[in-house]
Amino acid sequence: MVTWNRGASGTCALCQNHLETREHLFFSCPYGSRVWAALAKGLLKARFTTDWSLLLEYISDQHLDRVEGFLIKYVFQAAVYTIWRERNQRRHGEVPQPVEGLILWLDKQVRNQISSIRIKGDMRYEAAYQSWIKARS
Known part of the structure; x- marks a missing residue:
């Protein structure tokens, strides 16, 4: 972003401490890394990576x-x-969402996606809901 717009701030909008890169934003930033770990560690287990x-x-x-x-x-x-x-949203001045709220919202989105597949009658994903619940515990 800084390359495209010399006036833009390169600081991470989530933690305000580091240069914003793809790796930082999603995996090194305390905010992004908490979201990723909360959702993916139970699924990936020993294969968990950032x-x-x-x-x-x-x-x-x-x-x-x-x-x-x-x-x-x-x-x-x-x-x-x-x-x-x-x-x-933070870059445009909106109220920051707490990381716990984002994790809960994403958990609900995953559950809703699984439910919508099940409602459509695709039984190949019947085990998905149980797998997700198990991964989240």
């Missing part, structure tokens, strides 16, 4: 179990989008 390249490699693996693959891909997409949205 390395962008490793994470993309893992979620792109075509041999992932259908439910596990769906959950981690959806959580990754939802977390990245939501953290970015929070960052933008």
Whole structure:
């Protein structure tokens, strides 16, 4: 952003302490890292990582179990989008949301997505809800 707009601040809008990079915003910033860890540690277990390249490699693996693959891909997409949205809202002067509120909101989004798939009758994801509950405990 700083390269495109020389007047823009390069400081992270979430923690106000570091240069805002992709790795910092989503994985090193105390705010973003708490969101990611709260949602992904239970799913990824020993494979938990904050390395962008490793994470993309893992979620792109075509041999992932259908439910596990769906959950981690959806959580990754939802977390990245939501953290970015929070960052933008802060940049534009909106009231900051507490990290706990964002985690709860994302948890609800994952549950809603699973429920909408189940309501449509796609039974291939029947185990997704139980997997998500187990990962969150």
